[in-house]
Amino acid sequence: MACQSTSFVPNPxxxxxxxxxxxxxxxxxxxxxxxxxxxxxxxxCGDAMLSSAL
Structure with a gap:
């Protein structure tokens, strides 16, 4: 699955x-x-590393 956005800009x-x-x-x-x-x-798009019920 391809996801596209400009909402996330990582550091170096x-x-x-x-x-x-x-x-x-x-x-x-x-x-x-x-x-x-x-x-x-x-x-x-990635695997869930941590999740919790609210």
């Missing part, structure tokens, strides 16, 4: 983060942190 070491605003009127069940294979990913 390839490290960085993307944050998302969560809509308060939605019923969220789970949150996850994923390891993304592409620096330009907008949607989660």
């Amino acid at each position: 070491n390839g490290e960085g983060a993307v944050t998302f605003m969560m809509e308060a009127d939605k019923a969220w069940e789970q949150i996850a942190i994923s390891l993304e294979p592409y620096a330009a990913s907008e949607a989660a």
